[in-house]
Amino acid sequence: MKYGIILIIAGVLLSAFQAFRNSAFYIPENWPKPVYNFQVNPTTPAGAELGRALFYDPILSRDSTISCASCHSQYTAFTHVDHALSHGIGDSIGTRNSPALMNLAWQSKFMWDGAINHLDMQALAPITHPDEMGESIPAVLTKLQRSELYPAMFRKAFGSREVTGEYLLKALSQFMLTLVSAESKYDSVMRNQAEFTPQEKNGYQLFRKNCEKCHKEPLFSTFEFRNNGLPADTFLNDYGRMKITQNPEDSLLFKIPTLRNIEYSAPYMHDGRYKKIKEVLRHYTSGIEHSQTLAEELQTPVVLTSNETVDITAFLLTLTDKKFLFNPEFSFPQKLFLQKIKK
Protein backbone atom coordinates (compact mmCIF):
# COMPACT_ATOMS: atom_id res chain seq x y z
CA MET A 1 0.00 0.00 0.00
CA LYS A 2 2.76 2.42 0.99
CA TYR A 3 4.64 1.61 -2.18
CA GLY A 4 1.49 2.29 -4.13
CA ILE A 5 1.20 5.79 -2.73
CA ILE A 6 4.86 6.50 -3.36
CA LEU A 7 4.48 5.28 -6.92
CA ILE A 8 1.43 7.46 -7.47
CA ILE A 9 3.20 10.54 -6.10
CA ALA A 10 6.25 9.78 -8.21
CA GLY A 11 4.00 9.41 -11.24
CA VAL A 12 2.29 12.73 -10.64
CA LEU A 13 5.62 14.50 -10.16
CA LEU A 14 7.07 12.91 -13.26
CA SER A 15 4.11 13.88 -15.43
CA ALA A 16 4.20 17.43 -14.04
CA PHE A 17 7.89 17.60 -14.90
CA GLN A 18 7.18 16.18 -18.35
CA ALA A 19 4.45 18.75 -18.93
CA PHE A 20 6.89 21.48 -17.95
CA ARG A 21 9.60 20.08 -20.17
CA ASN A 22 7.14 19.70 -23.01
CA SER A 23 6.34 23.35 -23.17
CA ALA A 24 8.46 24.29 -26.15
CA PHE A 25 5.55 26.62 -26.69
CA TYR A 26 5.31 29.30 -24.01
CA ILE A 27 3.29 32.39 -23.28
CA PRO A 28 5.57 35.38 -22.86
CA GLU A 29 5.08 37.58 -19.81
CA ASN A 30 2.16 40.01 -20.06
CA TRP A 31 0.90 38.59 -23.31
CA PRO A 32 -2.78 37.83 -23.89
CA LYS A 33 -4.16 34.32 -23.71
CA PRO A 34 -3.56 32.32 -26.92
CA VAL A 35 -6.62 31.57 -29.06
CA TYR A 36 -5.37 28.14 -30.15
CA ASN A 37 -7.11 25.35 -28.27
CA PHE A 38 -4.23 23.31 -26.83
CA GLN A 39 -6.64 20.91 -25.15
CA VAL A 40 -7.48 19.16 -28.41
CA ASN A 41 -3.87 19.18 -29.58
CA PRO A 42 -1.48 19.27 -26.63
CA THR A 43 2.05 20.00 -27.81
CA THR A 44 4.68 17.39 -27.02
CA PRO A 45 8.36 17.23 -28.01
CA ALA A 46 7.61 14.22 -30.23
CA GLY A 47 4.72 16.02 -31.94
CA ALA A 48 6.70 19.22 -32.51
CA GLU A 49 9.69 17.21 -33.77
CA LEU A 50 7.45 15.41 -36.25
CA GLY A 51 5.92 18.71 -37.33
CA ARG A 52 9.37 20.17 -37.82
CA ALA A 53 10.45 17.23 -39.98
CA LEU A 54 7.30 17.60 -42.10
CA PHE A 55 7.80 21.36 -42.35
CA TYR A 56 11.26 20.89 -43.85
CA ASP A 57 10.51 17.82 -45.98
CA PRO A 58 9.75 18.32 -49.70
CA ILE A 59 7.94 14.96 -49.59
CA LEU A 60 4.80 17.04 -49.11
CA SER A 61 5.01 18.35 -52.69
CA ARG A 62 4.08 16.43 -55.83
CA ASP A 63 7.58 16.33 -57.29
CA SER A 64 9.48 16.46 -53.98
CA THR A 65 11.01 19.84 -54.73
CA ILE A 66 9.13 22.22 -52.42
CA SER A 67 8.80 22.12 -48.66
CA CYS A 68 6.99 24.52 -46.35
CA ALA A 69 10.39 26.04 -45.60
CA SER A 70 10.89 26.88 -49.30
CA CYS A 71 8.60 29.86 -48.84
CA HIS A 72 8.93 30.14 -45.07
CA SER A 73 12.63 30.32 -44.33
CA GLN A 74 13.63 30.76 -40.70
CA TYR A 75 16.37 33.32 -41.31
CA THR A 76 13.83 35.64 -42.91
CA ALA A 77 11.24 35.28 -40.15
CA PHE A 78 9.68 32.31 -41.95
CA THR A 79 8.78 34.12 -45.13
CA HIS A 80 10.08 34.10 -48.72
CA VAL A 81 12.64 36.82 -48.99
CA ASP A 82 13.39 38.38 -52.41
CA HIS A 83 10.13 37.15 -53.86
CA ALA A 84 7.16 39.46 -54.02
CA LEU A 85 4.90 36.51 -54.89
CA SER A 86 5.70 33.04 -53.61
CA HIS A 87 6.97 30.26 -55.86
CA GLY A 88 5.86 26.65 -56.14
CA ILE A 89 6.60 23.46 -58.03
CA GLY A 90 7.79 23.75 -61.64
CA ASP A 91 8.71 27.42 -61.06
CA SER A 92 5.08 28.42 -60.95
CA ILE A 93 4.31 31.71 -59.26
CA GLY A 94 1.45 32.33 -56.87
CA THR A 95 -0.60 35.47 -56.42
CA ARG A 96 0.43 36.59 -52.96
CA ASN A 97 3.43 37.31 -50.76
CA SER A 98 4.01 34.48 -48.31
CA PRO A 99 3.40 35.72 -44.76
CA ALA A 100 6.00 35.58 -42.01
CA LEU A 101 5.24 32.85 -39.47
CA MET A 102 5.45 33.59 -35.76
CA ASN A 103 3.20 33.79 -32.72
CA LEU A 104 0.56 31.76 -34.54
CA ALA A 105 -1.16 30.59 -31.34
CA TRP A 106 -2.61 34.10 -31.03
CA GLN A 107 -4.24 34.11 -34.45
CA SER A 108 -7.55 32.60 -35.44
CA LYS A 109 -7.66 33.35 -39.16
CA PHE A 110 -4.92 32.70 -41.68
CA MET A 111 -3.96 33.82 -45.18
CA TRP A 112 -4.14 37.45 -46.28
CA ASP A 113 -7.88 37.12 -46.76
CA GLY A 114 -8.60 34.92 -43.73
CA ALA A 115 -9.66 32.02 -45.96
CA ILE A 116 -8.40 29.56 -43.37
CA ASN A 117 -10.25 29.39 -40.06
CA HIS A 118 -7.82 27.40 -37.92
CA LEU A 119 -4.06 26.87 -37.76
CA ASP A 120 -4.53 23.10 -38.19
CA MET A 121 -6.24 23.60 -41.54
CA GLN A 122 -3.69 26.04 -42.97
CA ALA A 123 -1.27 23.48 -44.41
CA LEU A 124 -3.98 21.94 -46.62
CA ALA A 125 -3.96 25.01 -48.85
CA PRO A 126 -0.27 25.15 -49.89
CA ILE A 127 0.00 21.34 -50.11
CA THR A 128 -2.84 21.10 -52.62
CA HIS A 129 -2.49 24.38 -54.52
CA PRO A 130 -1.26 23.66 -58.06
CA ASP A 131 1.10 26.66 -57.94
CA GLU A 132 2.55 25.68 -54.57
CA MET A 133 3.07 22.00 -53.70
CA GLY A 134 0.46 20.61 -56.10
CA GLU A 135 -0.10 17.38 -54.20
CA SER A 136 -3.26 15.65 -52.97
CA ILE A 137 -3.70 14.93 -49.29
CA PRO A 138 -4.32 11.17 -49.73
CA ALA A 139 -1.10 10.96 -51.83
CA VAL A 140 0.87 12.73 -49.10
CA LEU A 141 -0.47 10.30 -46.50
CA THR A 142 0.46 7.31 -48.68
CA LYS A 143 4.01 8.62 -49.20
CA LEU A 144 4.48 9.27 -45.49
CA GLN A 145 3.06 5.87 -44.57
CA ARG A 146 5.51 4.15 -46.91
CA SER A 147 8.55 6.11 -45.77
CA GLU A 148 11.10 4.60 -43.41
CA LEU A 149 11.12 7.61 -41.19
CA TYR A 150 7.59 8.72 -40.54
CA PRO A 151 5.41 5.85 -39.21
CA ALA A 152 7.65 5.54 -36.15
CA MET A 153 7.54 9.29 -35.62
CA PHE A 154 3.74 9.31 -35.85
CA ARG A 155 3.62 6.49 -33.32
CA LYS A 156 5.85 8.41 -30.95
CA ALA A 157 3.77 11.54 -31.31
CA PHE A 158 0.24 10.15 -31.47
CA GLY A 159 0.48 6.52 -30.37
CA SER A 160 -0.23 4.99 -33.77
CA ARG A 161 1.87 4.21 -36.81
CA GLU A 162 -1.07 5.05 -38.99
CA VAL A 163 -0.55 8.32 -40.83
CA THR A 164 -3.84 10.22 -40.92
CA GLY A 165 -4.80 13.67 -42.14
CA GLU A 166 -5.68 14.68 -38.61
CA TYR A 167 -2.26 13.77 -37.21
CA LEU A 168 -0.37 15.24 -40.17
CA LEU A 169 -2.08 18.59 -39.58
CA LYS A 170 -1.84 18.46 -35.81
CA ALA A 171 1.89 17.72 -35.97
CA LEU A 172 2.49 20.66 -38.31
CA SER A 173 0.51 22.87 -35.92
CA GLN A 174 2.57 21.67 -32.98
CA PHE A 175 5.76 22.76 -34.67
CA MET A 176 4.36 26.06 -35.89
CA LEU A 177 3.00 26.84 -32.43
CA THR A 178 6.51 26.67 -31.01
CA LEU A 179 7.55 29.58 -33.26
CA VAL A 180 7.18 32.21 -30.56
CA SER A 181 9.07 35.44 -31.11
CA ALA A 182 9.26 37.56 -27.95
CA GLU A 183 12.96 38.19 -27.41
CA SER A 184 13.54 41.39 -29.33
CA LYS A 185 15.10 44.55 -27.95
CA TYR A 186 11.59 45.97 -27.66
CA ASP A 187 10.68 43.04 -25.38
CA SER A 188 13.76 43.62 -23.23
CA VAL A 189 12.85 47.28 -22.89
CA MET A 190 9.32 46.35 -21.84
CA ARG A 191 10.77 44.03 -19.20
CA ASN A 192 13.07 46.82 -18.00
CA GLN A 193 16.11 44.85 -19.04
CA ALA A 194 17.25 47.34 -21.68
CA GLU A 195 16.67 50.89 -22.79
CA PHE A 196 15.71 52.46 -26.09
CA THR A 197 18.09 55.01 -27.61
CA PRO A 198 16.57 58.52 -27.74
CA GLN A 199 15.86 57.97 -31.44
CA GLU A 200 14.12 54.61 -30.85
CA LYS A 201 12.17 56.15 -27.99
CA ASN A 202 10.91 58.94 -30.19
CA GLY A 203 10.09 56.37 -32.88
CA TYR A 204 8.13 54.35 -30.33
CA GLN A 205 6.06 57.40 -29.38
CA LEU A 206 5.37 58.16 -33.03
CA PHE A 207 4.48 54.53 -33.60
CA ARG A 208 1.99 54.57 -30.75
CA LYS A 209 0.41 57.68 -32.14
CA ASN A 210 0.17 56.59 -35.76
CA CYS A 211 0.35 52.81 -36.11
CA GLU A 212 -0.66 51.24 -32.81
CA LYS A 213 -4.39 50.97 -33.53
CA CYS A 214 -3.85 48.26 -36.14
CA HIS A 215 -0.40 47.02 -35.18
CA LYS A 216 -1.32 46.54 -31.55
CA GLU A 217 1.28 45.58 -28.95
CA PRO A 218 2.56 43.16 -27.88
CA LEU A 219 1.78 41.09 -31.01
CA PHE A 220 2.01 44.15 -33.26
CA SER A 221 -1.25 43.31 -34.98
CA THR A 222 -4.91 42.99 -34.09
CA PHE A 223 -4.99 40.32 -36.84
CA GLU A 224 -8.16 41.93 -38.15
CA PHE A 225 -8.80 42.84 -41.78
CA ARG A 226 -8.38 46.36 -43.16
CA ASN A 227 -8.09 48.22 -46.42
CA ASN A 228 -4.83 50.10 -45.91
CA GLY A 229 -5.25 52.25 -48.99
CA LEU A 230 -3.11 50.31 -51.46
CA PRO A 231 -4.32 50.86 -55.02
CA ALA A 232 -5.42 47.48 -56.40
CA ASP A 233 -2.89 45.79 -58.67
CA THR A 234 -4.60 45.70 -62.05
CA PHE A 235 -2.77 42.55 -63.07
CA LEU A 236 -3.62 40.49 -59.97
CA ASN A 237 -7.07 42.04 -59.35
CA ASP A 238 -6.95 40.78 -55.80
CA TYR A 239 -9.79 42.14 -53.69
CA GLY A 240 -8.79 40.25 -50.56
CA ARG A 241 -11.34 39.36 -47.94
CA MET A 242 -14.30 39.99 -50.24
CA LYS A 243 -13.55 36.77 -52.08
CA ILE A 244 -14.21 34.84 -48.87
CA THR A 245 -17.20 36.69 -47.44
CA GLN A 246 -18.69 37.82 -50.79
CA ASN A 247 -19.49 41.03 -48.97
CA PRO A 248 -18.66 44.25 -50.91
CA GLU A 249 -17.78 45.93 -47.61
CA ASP A 250 -14.79 43.59 -47.46
CA SER A 251 -13.40 44.72 -50.81
CA LEU A 252 -9.62 45.30 -50.63
CA LEU A 253 -9.43 44.22 -47.00
CA PHE A 254 -6.38 42.17 -46.06
CA LYS A 255 -5.13 40.75 -42.79
CA ILE A 256 -3.04 43.16 -40.74
CA PRO A 257 0.40 41.56 -40.51
CA THR A 258 2.59 41.61 -37.42
CA LEU A 259 5.55 44.00 -37.52
CA ARG A 260 7.75 41.76 -35.43
CA ASN A 261 10.97 40.91 -37.31
CA ILE A 262 10.00 43.37 -40.04
CA GLU A 263 13.71 44.04 -40.68
CA TYR A 264 14.02 40.49 -42.03
CA SER A 265 10.64 39.86 -43.62
CA ALA A 266 10.75 42.03 -46.75
CA PRO A 267 9.09 42.40 -49.18
CA TYR A 268 6.00 43.94 -47.65
CA MET A 269 2.24 43.98 -48.27
CA HIS A 270 0.03 41.15 -49.54
CA ASP A 271 1.54 41.36 -53.00
CA GLY A 272 5.06 42.15 -51.85
CA ARG A 273 5.08 45.44 -53.72
CA TYR A 274 7.46 47.24 -51.34
CA LYS A 275 11.03 46.14 -50.76
CA LYS A 276 11.97 48.67 -48.09
CA ILE A 277 10.44 49.91 -44.85
CA LYS A 278 10.98 53.42 -46.24
CA GLU A 279 8.55 52.68 -49.08
CA VAL A 280 5.97 51.34 -46.64
CA LEU A 281 6.12 54.51 -44.56
CA ARG A 282 5.93 56.61 -47.71
CA HIS A 283 2.75 54.77 -48.64
CA TYR A 284 1.12 55.67 -45.33
CA THR A 285 2.14 59.33 -45.50
CA SER A 286 1.51 60.04 -49.17
CA GLY A 287 0.24 56.98 -51.05
CA ILE A 288 -3.15 56.21 -49.50
CA GLU A 289 -5.92 55.72 -52.02
CA HIS A 290 -9.25 56.84 -50.60
CA SER A 291 -11.84 54.28 -51.55
CA GLN A 292 -15.15 53.28 -49.96
CA THR A 293 -13.67 50.62 -47.73
CA LEU A 294 -10.54 52.49 -46.56
CA ALA A 295 -9.78 51.72 -42.89
CA GLU A 296 -11.23 54.17 -40.40
CA GLU A 297 -7.80 54.37 -38.81
CA LEU A 298 -6.39 55.85 -42.02
CA GLN A 299 -9.08 58.44 -42.70
CA THR A 300 -6.98 61.17 -41.12
CA PRO A 301 -3.68 61.45 -42.95
CA VAL A 302 -0.49 60.24 -41.29
CA VAL A 303 1.97 63.13 -41.23
CA LEU A 304 5.64 62.43 -40.59
CA THR A 305 8.74 64.55 -41.19
CA SER A 306 11.68 62.79 -42.77
CA ASN A 307 13.43 62.70 -39.39
CA GLU A 308 10.36 61.14 -37.83
CA THR A 309 10.32 58.50 -40.56
CA VAL A 310 13.90 57.62 -39.64
CA ASP A 311 12.97 57.46 -35.96
CA ILE A 312 10.01 55.15 -36.57
CA THR A 313 12.26 52.93 -38.65
CA ALA A 314 14.79 52.83 -35.80
CA PHE A 315 12.00 51.72 -33.50
CA LEU A 316 10.78 49.06 -35.95
CA LEU A 317 14.27 47.60 -36.02
CA THR A 318 14.00 46.97 -32.26
CA LEU A 319 11.37 44.35 -33.13
CA THR A 320 14.07 42.10 -34.57
CA ASP A 321 14.42 38.91 -32.54
CA LYS A 322 17.75 37.27 -33.40
CA LYS A 323 17.17 34.45 -30.93
CA PHE A 324 14.06 33.54 -32.88
CA LEU A 325 15.69 33.91 -36.29
CA PHE A 326 18.62 31.71 -35.35
CA ASN A 327 17.07 29.34 -32.81
CA PRO A 328 18.49 25.91 -33.76
CA GLU A 329 15.29 24.25 -32.52
CA PHE A 330 13.42 25.83 -35.41
CA SER A 331 16.02 24.99 -38.07
CA PHE A 332 16.31 22.24 -40.65
CA PRO A 333 16.41 18.98 -38.65
CA GLN A 334 19.79 17.98 -40.01
CA LYS A 335 20.46 15.12 -37.62
CA LEU A 336 17.16 13.45 -38.32
CA PHE A 337 17.39 13.72 -42.10
CA LEU A 338 21.05 12.67 -42.18
CA GLN A 339 20.12 9.58 -40.22
CA LYS A 340 17.57 8.80 -42.90
CA ILE A 341 20.13 9.16 -45.69
CA LYS A 342 22.69 6.95 -43.89
CA LYS A 343 20.08 4.23 -43.55
Next chain:
Amino acid sequence: MRMILFLYCIFLTAIVSPLHAQEAFTLAFHPFFQGEPLENDRFYVTEKGDSVMPETFKIYLSGFEVKGENPGFYYKETESYHLLDLENPASFQFPLRGIPEGLQSGVLHFQLGIDSLTNVSGAMGGALDPSKGMYWTWQSGYINLKLEGISPSNKTRNHEFQFHLGGYLSPFNAVQSVDLPFSGQKTLDVGIDLSVFFRNIELKTQKSIMSPCKDAVYLSGEAAKMFYILNP
Protein backbone atom coordinates in the same frame (compact mmCIF):
# COMPACT_ATOMS: atom_id res chain seq x y z
CA MET B 1 -6.04 -3.19 -1.49
CA ARG B 2 -9.08 -5.46 -1.70
CA MET B 3 -11.31 -2.46 -1.32
CA ILE B 4 -9.61 -0.85 -4.30
CA LEU B 5 -10.04 -3.98 -6.39
CA PHE B 6 -13.69 -4.14 -5.42
CA LEU B 7 -14.29 -0.51 -6.39
CA TYR B 8 -12.41 -1.10 -9.59
CA CYS B 9 -14.73 -4.00 -10.47
CA ILE B 10 -17.79 -1.87 -9.82
CA PHE B 11 -16.29 0.83 -11.98
CA LEU B 12 -15.62 -1.63 -14.82
CA THR B 13 -19.15 -3.03 -14.65
CA ALA B 14 -20.53 0.48 -14.80
CA ILE B 15 -18.61 1.12 -17.99
CA VAL B 16 -19.34 -2.17 -19.71
CA SER B 17 -22.96 -2.84 -18.77
CA PRO B 18 -24.76 -0.21 -20.86
CA LEU B 19 -23.25 -1.73 -23.97
CA HIS B 20 -24.78 -5.09 -23.13
CA ALA B 21 -28.15 -3.90 -21.91
CA GLN B 22 -29.26 -2.41 -25.20
CA GLU B 23 -29.68 -3.90 -28.55
CA ALA B 24 -28.40 -1.73 -31.32
CA PHE B 25 -30.89 0.13 -33.41
CA THR B 26 -29.64 0.18 -36.96
CA LEU B 27 -30.05 2.86 -39.56
CA ALA B 28 -29.82 1.79 -43.17
CA PHE B 29 -29.79 4.33 -45.98
CA HIS B 30 -30.70 3.32 -49.53
CA PRO B 31 -29.96 5.50 -52.55
CA PHE B 32 -32.73 5.62 -55.15
CA PHE B 33 -33.59 7.49 -58.29
CA GLN B 34 -37.32 7.96 -58.66
CA GLY B 35 -38.10 4.82 -56.71
CA GLU B 36 -35.50 2.68 -58.47
CA PRO B 37 -32.38 1.56 -56.58
CA LEU B 38 -29.39 3.61 -57.72
CA GLU B 39 -27.00 1.51 -59.79
CA ASN B 40 -23.52 2.19 -61.15
CA ASP B 41 -22.95 3.10 -64.80
CA ARG B 42 -26.59 3.81 -65.50
CA PHE B 43 -28.34 6.86 -66.82
CA TYR B 44 -31.49 8.18 -65.21
CA VAL B 45 -33.83 10.86 -66.49
CA THR B 46 -34.58 13.86 -64.29
CA GLU B 47 -37.96 15.60 -64.08
CA LYS B 48 -36.47 18.35 -66.23
CA GLY B 49 -35.76 15.75 -68.89
CA ASP B 50 -31.97 15.60 -68.54
CA SER B 51 -30.14 12.27 -68.61
CA VAL B 52 -27.78 11.94 -65.67
CA MET B 53 -25.33 9.31 -64.51
CA PRO B 54 -24.30 9.99 -60.89
CA GLU B 55 -20.71 8.79 -60.33
CA THR B 56 -19.70 10.29 -57.00
CA PHE B 57 -22.13 10.70 -54.16
CA LYS B 58 -20.73 11.54 -50.73
CA ILE B 59 -22.72 13.09 -47.96
CA TYR B 60 -22.16 14.03 -44.32
CA LEU B 61 -24.97 13.25 -41.90
CA SER B 62 -24.51 14.41 -38.32
CA GLY B 63 -26.19 15.09 -35.00
CA PHE B 64 -28.49 12.07 -34.90
CA GLU B 65 -31.31 12.26 -32.35
CA VAL B 66 -34.39 10.14 -31.77
CA LYS B 67 -37.42 11.59 -30.05
CA GLY B 68 -39.72 8.73 -29.08
CA GLU B 69 -43.48 8.98 -28.85
CA ASN B 70 -43.42 7.22 -25.49
CA PRO B 71 -43.04 10.01 -22.97
CA GLY B 72 -39.54 10.91 -21.96
CA PHE B 73 -37.87 8.88 -24.70
CA TYR B 74 -34.95 10.82 -26.06
CA TYR B 75 -31.67 9.69 -27.56
CA LYS B 76 -28.73 11.66 -28.83
CA GLU B 77 -25.75 10.03 -30.49
CA THR B 78 -22.35 11.17 -29.22
CA GLU B 79 -19.64 12.02 -31.76
CA SER B 80 -22.38 11.85 -34.34
CA TYR B 81 -20.67 12.29 -37.70
CA HIS B 82 -21.20 9.89 -40.58
CA LEU B 83 -19.83 10.06 -44.09
CA LEU B 84 -21.96 8.12 -46.57
CA ASP B 85 -20.01 7.31 -49.70
CA LEU B 86 -21.43 5.50 -52.72
CA GLU B 87 -18.02 3.89 -53.28
CA ASN B 88 -18.21 2.34 -49.84
CA PRO B 89 -21.68 0.74 -49.53
CA ALA B 90 -20.99 -0.30 -45.92
CA SER B 91 -20.99 3.38 -44.97
CA PHE B 92 -24.74 3.53 -45.70
CA GLN B 93 -25.57 1.43 -42.65
CA PHE B 94 -24.66 2.04 -39.01
CA PRO B 95 -26.09 1.35 -35.56
CA LEU B 96 -27.19 4.05 -33.15
CA ARG B 97 -25.30 2.75 -30.12
CA GLY B 98 -26.69 2.95 -26.63
CA ILE B 99 -30.24 3.70 -27.63
CA PRO B 100 -32.66 2.95 -24.73
CA GLU B 101 -35.03 -0.01 -25.09
CA GLY B 102 -38.72 0.16 -25.76
CA LEU B 103 -38.65 2.45 -28.76
CA GLN B 104 -41.80 2.01 -30.85
CA SER B 105 -42.21 5.12 -32.88
CA GLY B 106 -41.00 8.66 -32.96
CA VAL B 107 -39.01 11.14 -35.00
CA LEU B 108 -35.52 10.62 -36.38
CA HIS B 109 -33.67 13.90 -36.50
CA PHE B 110 -30.32 14.58 -38.12
CA GLN B 111 -28.44 17.23 -40.03
CA LEU B 112 -27.29 17.16 -43.59
CA GLY B 113 -23.79 18.60 -43.24
CA ILE B 114 -21.36 19.63 -40.57
CA ASP B 115 -22.22 22.25 -37.96
CA SER B 116 -20.34 25.53 -37.77
CA LEU B 117 -18.62 24.83 -34.45
CA THR B 118 -17.04 21.65 -35.82
CA ASN B 119 -16.07 23.60 -38.92
CA VAL B 120 -13.88 25.96 -36.92
CA SER B 121 -12.40 23.47 -34.46
CA GLY B 122 -9.29 22.40 -36.34
CA ALA B 123 -8.15 18.98 -37.52
CA MET B 124 -10.43 16.05 -36.65
CA GLY B 125 -10.14 12.32 -37.14
CA GLY B 126 -12.41 9.47 -38.22
CA ALA B 127 -15.21 10.47 -40.58
CA LEU B 128 -14.10 14.08 -40.25
CA ASP B 129 -10.49 13.53 -41.33
CA PRO B 130 -9.71 16.20 -43.94
CA SER B 131 -8.16 13.56 -46.18
CA LYS B 132 -11.63 12.14 -46.98
CA GLY B 133 -11.98 14.55 -49.88
CA MET B 134 -14.82 16.37 -48.14
CA TYR B 135 -12.87 19.42 -46.99
CA TRP B 136 -12.13 22.51 -49.02
CA THR B 137 -8.41 23.18 -48.97
CA TRP B 138 -8.25 26.73 -50.34
CA GLN B 139 -10.91 27.99 -47.97
CA SER B 140 -11.62 26.24 -44.69
CA GLY B 141 -14.83 24.31 -44.40
CA TYR B 142 -16.39 20.90 -44.87
CA ILE B 143 -18.15 19.94 -48.08
CA ASN B 144 -21.51 18.67 -46.84
CA LEU B 145 -22.52 17.00 -50.07
CA LYS B 146 -20.57 16.01 -53.15
CA LEU B 147 -22.50 14.88 -56.20
CA GLU B 148 -20.63 14.46 -59.46
CA GLY B 149 -21.48 12.71 -62.66
CA ILE B 150 -22.19 12.96 -66.35
CA SER B 151 -25.07 14.48 -68.24
CA PRO B 152 -25.21 14.91 -72.03
CA SER B 153 -27.14 18.12 -71.33
CA ASN B 154 -23.93 19.68 -70.01
CA LYS B 155 -21.96 21.51 -72.63
CA THR B 156 -18.85 21.25 -70.43
CA ARG B 157 -15.79 19.16 -71.20
CA ASN B 158 -16.76 15.47 -70.87
CA HIS B 159 -20.29 16.61 -69.97
CA GLU B 160 -19.47 16.59 -66.29
CA PHE B 161 -21.48 18.14 -63.54
CA GLN B 162 -20.05 18.79 -60.07
CA PHE B 163 -22.00 19.90 -57.05
CA HIS B 164 -19.91 20.52 -53.94
CA LEU B 165 -22.29 21.94 -51.40
CA GLY B 166 -21.16 23.40 -48.11
CA GLY B 167 -20.58 26.59 -46.19
CA TYR B 168 -20.98 27.26 -42.47
CA LEU B 169 -20.86 31.05 -42.32
CA SER B 170 -23.93 33.25 -42.44
CA PRO B 171 -25.50 34.13 -44.85
CA PHE B 172 -24.33 31.02 -46.69
CA ASN B 173 -24.71 28.43 -43.96
CA ALA B 174 -25.78 25.36 -45.92
CA VAL B 175 -26.41 22.88 -43.08
CA GLN B 176 -29.94 21.44 -43.19
CA SER B 177 -32.11 19.74 -40.59
CA VAL B 178 -34.03 16.62 -41.49
CA ASP B 179 -36.90 15.21 -39.38
CA LEU B 180 -38.43 11.88 -40.31
CA PRO B 181 -41.36 10.38 -38.35
CA PHE B 182 -41.27 6.57 -38.14
CA SER B 183 -42.80 3.68 -36.24
CA GLY B 184 -42.01 0.18 -34.95
CA GLN B 185 -38.73 -1.04 -36.46
CA LYS B 186 -35.40 -2.33 -35.21
CA THR B 187 -33.81 -1.39 -38.48
CA LEU B 188 -34.89 1.90 -39.84
CA ASP B 189 -34.66 2.06 -43.62
CA VAL B 190 -34.24 5.54 -45.00
CA GLY B 191 -34.45 6.21 -48.71
CA ILE B 192 -32.39 8.90 -50.42
CA ASP B 193 -34.01 9.81 -53.71
CA LEU B 194 -31.48 11.62 -55.86
CA SER B 195 -34.13 12.59 -58.39
CA VAL B 196 -35.48 15.04 -55.81
CA PHE B 197 -32.15 16.87 -55.88
CA PHE B 198 -32.31 17.31 -59.66
CA ARG B 199 -35.99 18.39 -59.67
CA ASN B 200 -35.18 22.09 -59.96
CA ILE B 201 -31.80 22.00 -61.66
CA GLU B 202 -31.36 23.02 -65.28
CA LEU B 203 -28.23 21.03 -66.13
CA LYS B 204 -27.87 22.90 -69.42
CA THR B 205 -27.00 26.06 -67.56
CA GLN B 206 -26.11 25.00 -64.04
CA LYS B 207 -23.43 22.38 -63.96
CA SER B 208 -21.23 23.16 -61.02
CA ILE B 209 -21.04 24.69 -57.58
CA MET B 210 -17.68 24.61 -55.85
CA SER B 211 -17.91 27.07 -52.97
CA PRO B 212 -20.30 28.44 -50.35
CA CYS B 213 -22.91 30.65 -52.00
CA LYS B 214 -26.62 31.36 -52.29
CA ASP B 215 -27.20 28.50 -54.73
CA ALA B 216 -25.35 26.09 -52.45
CA VAL B 217 -27.74 26.96 -49.64
CA TYR B 218 -30.76 26.55 -51.93
CA LEU B 219 -29.60 23.20 -53.32
CA SER B 220 -28.74 21.96 -49.83
CA GLY B 221 -32.36 22.65 -48.93
CA GLU B 222 -33.43 20.59 -51.95
CA ALA B 223 -31.01 17.81 -50.94
CA ALA B 224 -32.58 17.65 -47.48
CA LYS B 225 -35.86 16.71 -49.17
CA MET B 226 -34.28 13.54 -50.65
CA PHE B 227 -34.70 11.65 -47.37
CA TYR B 228 -37.78 9.58 -46.59
CA ILE B 229 -38.70 6.58 -44.46
CA LEU B 230 -39.14 3.41 -46.51
CA ASN B 231 -42.36 1.53 -45.63
CA PRO B 232 -43.35 3.81 -42.76
